[in-house]
Amino acid sequence: MYIKAAECFIAERFSDPQKYQGELKKLTGFHLRRTNKFIMLSLLGAHSCMKAGAYPADIPVYFATENGNLYDTEIVLAQIYRSHSFPKPINFINTMSNVAAFYVAQSLNITGPNIMVSAKGLSFERALDLARAGFMAGTSSALVGAVDEAVFSGAVFERNFGHAPGETKLVEASGWMHLSADESGAIGEIVEAASFPGADEALEWLSEIGGISGAVASFGIAVGPEERRRWMKLLGAEGEYDYISELGYNDSITACGIISFVKKFRRGVLVNINRDKSDRHAVTLVRSY
Amino acid sequence: MKEVFVRGRAITCSLGRDIEKIVSSVREKRVSPEQLPLSFGGTDYTRPYYRIRRENETFTDLSSEEYFYDVLNTTVGRALDDAGLSPAERKDCALFFGSTAIDIPLYENKYREAGPESGPIFSEESPGYGKIADTVARAFGLRGPCFTFTTACTSTANAMIHAAAMIRCGMIRRALVAGYDLYNDLGFFGFESLILITPGPYRPFDRNRKGIIMGEGCGAVVLDPKRGGSPFRILGGANLCDTNNVTTHDEEGPIIEKVIMQALKNSGLRPGEISAVKAHATGTVYNDRTEANGMKRAFGADMPPVTGIKPYIGHTVGAAGATELILVTECAARGFFPATPGFEELDEELGIAPLVEHMPFGRGSIMLNYFGFGGNCTSMVVANGD
Numbered sequence: 001m002y003i004k005a006a007e008c009f010i011a012e013r014f015s016d017p018q019k020y021q022g023e024l025k026k027l028t029g030f031h032l033r034r035t036n037k038f039i040m041l042s043l044l045g046a047h048s049c050m051k052a053g054a055y056p057a058d059i060p061v062y063f064a065t066e067n068g069n070l071y072d073t074e075i076v077l078a079q080i081y082r083s084h085s086f087p088k089p090i091n092f093i094n095t096m097s098n099v100a101a102f103y104v105a106q107s108l109n110i111t112g113p114n115i116m117v118s119a120k121g122l123s124f125e126r127a128l129d130l131a132r133a134g135f136m137a138g139t140s141s142a143l144v145g146a147v148d149e150a151v152f153s154g155a156v157f158e159r160n161f162g163h164a165p166g167e168t169k170l171v172e173a174s175g176w177m178h179l180s181a182d183e184s185g186a187i188g189e190i191v192e193a194a195s196f197p198g199a200d201e202a203l204e205w206l207s208e209i210g211g212i213s214g215a216v217a218s219f220g221i222a223v224g225p226e227e228r229r230r231w232m233k234l235l236g237a238e239g240e241y242d243y244i245s246e247l248g249y250n251d252s253i254t255a256c257g258i259i260s261f262v263k264k265f266r267r268g269v270l271v272n273i274n275r276d277k278s279d280r281h282a283v284t285l286v287r288s289y
Numbered sequence: 290m291k292e293v294f295v296r297g298r299a300i301t302c303s304l305g306r307d308i309e310k311i312v313s314s315v316r317e318k319r320v321s322p323e324q325l326p327l328s329f330g331g332t333d334y335t336r337p338y339y340r341i342r343r344e345n346e347t348f349t350d351l352s353s354e355e356y357f358y359d360v361l362n363t364t365v366g367r368a369l370d371d372a373g374l375s376p377a378e379r380k381d382c383a384l385f386f387g388s389t390a391i392d393i394p395l396y397e398n399k400y401r402e403a404g405p406e407s408g409p410i411f412s413e414e415s416p417g418y419g420k421i422a423d424t425v426a427r428a429f430g431l432r433g434p435c436f437t438f439t440t441a442c443t444s445t446a447n448a449m450i451h452a453a454a455m456i457r458c459g460m461i462r463r464a465l466v467a468g469y470d471l472y473n474d475l476g477f478f479g480f481e482s483l484i485l486i487t488p489g490p491y492r493p494f495d496r497n498r499k500g501i502i503m504g505e506g507c508g509a510v511v512l513d514p515k516r517g518g519s520p521f522r523i524l525g526g527a528n529l530c531d532t533n534n535v536t537t538h539d540e541e542g543p544i545i546e547k548v549i550m551q552a553l554k555n556s557g558l559r560p561g562e563i564s565a566v567k568a569h570a571t572g573t574v575y576n577d578r579t580e581a582n583g584m585k586r587a588f589g590a591d592m593p594p595v596t597g598i599k600p601y602i603g604h605t606v607g608a609a610g611a612t613e614l615i616l617v618t619e620c621a622a623r624g625f626f627p628a629t630p631g632f633e634e635l636d637e638e639l640g641i642a643p644l645v646e647h648m649p650f651g652r653g654s655i656m657l658n659y660f661g662f663g664g665n666c667t668s669m670v671v672a673n674g675d
Contacts, residue, residue, distance in 0.1 A: 061530070066419065068439065070412040073393065073475070077411060080474055081400040086332075092479035093662060096389065097418075098440045099535055102663035106532035111544060114530035114665060115447055118437040120419030126436050129460065130451060136458040156413060197380065197432035251417060276419075278427055280434065 001128075001135055001142070001179040001193075002186035006263065007048035008175040008256040009041065010247055013150035015172060020044060027051070030107065034090045037172070038069035042100040042147045043107060045174025050108055053178055055141060058112035060134055061105055064127035064146040065118055066251030068097030071149070100147065110143070121222055121276035124175075124255040125284060128193040131179055145176035146255035150248075157249075161221055171248030175255030188262040192285040199227075202273070202281040203234060212269055212285070216241045218257055220274030221249060231273055241270060254284075262288040293453040295510050295671075296463070296517030297372025300615045301364045302506040302602040303339035308619050315620055316647065318630040320600050322489065322502050325472075327481060336481060337489045339504030339603030340472065351472070352398050360507050361421070361469050362428055368465065368509035369429060372517050376430070382511070383433030383461040385452040386422040387445030387468045389607030391437070394473040425467065433461055442569070442661030443528070444468065445508070445610030450526030450669055452512050463513040468611035472505045476606065483536070485573055492631035493570035493597035494577050494643045501571050504603015508611025521618045524654065525555035526669035536662055538579045544666050545583025545658075552656065552668035553587075561591040563670070564653025565626045567617045569660045570597025570643070571604055580660065581639040593656070596644045600630045610659055610667075617655060618671060626650040 011019070020040035025031050028047050032040065042063070072094035076087040093099060098116040105114050113134075119126040124146040131142040150170040158164060179190065192209070196202040206212075217237040219228050221244060232240060243257030254274055261270045265288055272284040303321065304311040322337035340351075341360060348356040369379065396411045403410060422435040438448040445468030452464035470476070480486050480503060487500035512523065529551070531544035538545060553560060569580055584592065598616055605612045620627045629643035652674030659667045 058529075066417040067412075067415065068418055070415070074409045074412050076475055076479065077397070077400050080478055081397075081403075082405045086482040087475070087479050089479075089483050092475070092482055093536060095393075095475065095479070096439070096441045096662050098661075098663040098665065101440075102530065102532070102535055102665075105530045105664070106535075109532070111530055111532060111547075113528040114440070114663070115451070115528065116439050118418035118439065119435050120417060120423040122434075123419065126434065129434065129436075129455075133451065133455045133458055133460055136460070137454055160416075195434045276423065276435075278423055280432070282434075 001131060001190040002183045003188040003190065003262060004178040004180045004186055005049050005053050006177040006187065006259040007045060008173060008259050009044040009048055010171050010173045010256060013170040013172065028107065036069060036071045036094055037149060038071060038147065039100045039103050041172055041174040042104050045147060045176045046104045046108065046145055049176035049178055055178060057109060059110055059141045059143055060113035060139060061101055061110060062127040062130045062142060062144045063101040063116045064123035064252055065097060065116065066123050066148050069094055069100060121220065122274055122280065122282050123252050125193065125274060125282035128190060128284065129195065132193055135181060140181045142179045143176060144179055145174065146252035147174040148250040148252045150250050168244060169248035171250055173250050173253055173256050175259050177259060186289060188286060188288040190284065191287050194283050196281040198279050199281055202283050206283065212271055214238055215269040215271045218243055218270055218272045220254055222275050222277060223273060235271055258284060258286055262286060291457050291514045292522050293456050293512050293514065294516040294522045295519040295618065296513035296515055297368045297511035298519055298615050299364045299367035299371060300508045300612055301341055301343065301360055302612055303342055303504055304602060305342050305344065312619050312623055315601055315616065315627050320630050322603060327478065336486045337502045338477065339502065341505050352394060354395050357395055357471055360471065361425060364507040365425055365429060365465065365467055365509045368511055372511035372513065374511065378463065379430050380432045381462050382431045383464040384422050384426045384431050384435045385438065385448035385464050385466040387438045387448040387607050387610055388470055389441055389444060390470050390473045390476055391418050391439060392421060393475050394471045397474055431465060440661060440665045441663055442606050442609055443659045443665040443667040444607035446659040446667040446669055447528055449523065449610050450528065450667065453523040456512060456514065463511065465509060465511050466611060467509040468608035469507040470505060470606045470608040477503060487572060490631050491572055491600040492633065493572040493599060493629060494636065494639060494641055495632050496634040496636040498572045498574060498577060500573050501604045504605045506602055506605035506608045506612040508608055508615045510611060510615065519618060520622055520673040521671045524670040524672050525552060526667065527551035527555055528667045531664040531666055533664065537575055538660060538664065540579050540582065542579050542583025542586055545580060546586035548666040548668045549583065549587035552670055556670040558654060558670060560588045562654060563593045563656050565648065565655050566593050566595045567613060567655060567657045568595050568597050569658050570599060572599065578639060581641045585640060594644050594648055595641055596627055597629045598627055614657055617657065621650045621655065621673065624650060
């Protein structure tokens with residue numbers, strides 16, 4: 001799967017939604033009414049990615065998110081339980097997070113498959129799996145993205161990941177890739193996107209495909225320091241690209257990490273290793289041109 | 290190309306959880322929604338809703354987390370048992386979960402109990418959309434990849450066609466596909482706020498249709514290249530996005546036509562080779578009209594017999610991809626394609642008269658259609674013959 005274009009939109013946690021409106025107007029000329037932060041984040045990333053390139057109208061959209069649109073869900077729950085009123089229709093409709101995927105498709109004039117997918121800790125990798133299945137079935141392109149708000153308080157973040165609040169910058173992010181079966185004009189390639197029930201199987205697979213010379217390793221947040229050292233040694237990696245330290249963290253930041261590598265490092269190879277808390281592993285092998 | 294069979298299946302819905310009894314109820318056209326209050330909405334009226342019925346129910350709090358996972362896990366467990374998967378096969382099984390509400394039902398009690406001044410609960414505490422699938426996979430030792438599909442009413446139908454596609458291309462060996470939506474105020478009040486719920490009766494495609502009756506349900510199937518108790522296999526499917534409007538599809542039905550045609554193509558069939566269609570048939574004025582237009586464009590003079598089965602178990606929203614597949618295929622496996630209960634008067638404008646009597650069914654191909662908010666359109670074809 002060749003990467004024709006890839007872009008991220010990253011913003012500080014709790015950024016003012018008005019700021020997103022302004023950015024979106026600048027980027028697309030749209031002024032969306034009755035929208036929310038999740039939808040605007042989605043559009044900012046997707047439009048940045050697709051603004052220059054041509055794409056077929058039936059390109060599939062695989063939209064990954066860990067948490068979806070939380071803002072409108074909170075509003076609707078408050079309308080019911082605090083105001084004792086019916087939800088406002090627009091807020092209710094927006095609780096269905098795939099509405100953001102709809103607006104991405106509508107604003108880019110895409111009528112192809114439109115799938116929102118999630119997986120605990122591995123949402124972006126699962127979207128890549130769906131794209132890969134599509135390519136194997138004969139699809140020639142896909143728009144794959146991951147969007148999440150920075151939802152957690154520092155305390156929840158610490159509880160979930162064991163990182164002290166303040167140690168890691170929490171961000172909102174929307175990262176998108178235009179993938180194609182056609183290599184011409186590509187800026188990189190998803191060489192492999194493989195999933196494993198555990199670390200041993202991932203390791204065995206990496207051994208089978210042989211040494212990855214000159215590779216840089218990167219890791220999801222659930223991969224601890226000791227595991228990282230072990231992987232680095234096993235891979236013989238030339239170095240680590242710590243995209244979380246560089247970009248900040250949200251639950252689907254892997255997309256922006258990979259995109260950032262492709263745009264920043266020419267002629268590089270990245271092996272991204274991620275896992276969920278049940279020890280399922282996903283290995284994404286990326287080449288930048 | 291590998292075939293993908295429904296190797297195991299289980300359902301929990303308003304008709305119970307025993308498939309033989311559920312099929313008997315459908316055969317007798319037994320329809321029994323109950324009235325639920327909308328009192329939290331500052332009002333004092335009721336709307337019909339199909340609640341799950343389980344024999345010897347031991348839970349008194351149907352909004353507890355224990356009940357939520359008991360319904361889901363017992364359904365999944367029965368599907369896995371029905372498939373007769375060995376421990377090694379279970380380990381090598383992917384999980385595809387589809388839902389609209391996902392974990393929202395788990396938090397509504399907390400909002401009920403919290404004071405009016407309390408801060409956000411859901412956004413602080415929800416561990417994300419993928420948590421439920423992860424919990425189920427852990428409970429049953431499924432070590433394949435987990436996917437959670439959230440595309441509104443098409444969620445589990447999309448999970449089903451993508452699971453089947455991944456098995457076919459060899460990315461996974463087998464998959465458990467589970468669809469689950471439990472009652473939640475957010476959905477019930479939300480649909481009422483859109484003025485989409487009928488006071489009853491439920492009558493899709495009828496000239497006097499007045500809307501949806503929602504229901505809760507859980508359906509689980511094991512998809513596998515190896516055949517199990519069900520004679521049905523998934524032939525193929527398609528998904529497209531109608532960008533007309535976030536809540537409604539283009540009334541003329543062009544994208545519905547296109548998704549039907551793509552599903553047929555992916556299944557290697559022509560329109561005239563479909564034996565029957567399970568329509569989405571929500572019973573709203575607009576949706577039924579749009580769906581009818583799309584079907585007429587796709588099938589033309591070859592329009593197969595059509596049915597809407599939501600009056601049996603309600604609109605189980607994100608779970609419908611599994612619950613309606615199981616209901617239809619289990620009836621078909623027992624010799625009949627179910628009629629649409631409640632239908633009385635033809636709507637000339639639609640030009641579609643759904644089955645009012647059960648149709649004998651031997652072997653053939655069935656199309657199942659699902660449409661949802663966000664312009665999502667999904668069509669799937671199953672067959673029990675060669």
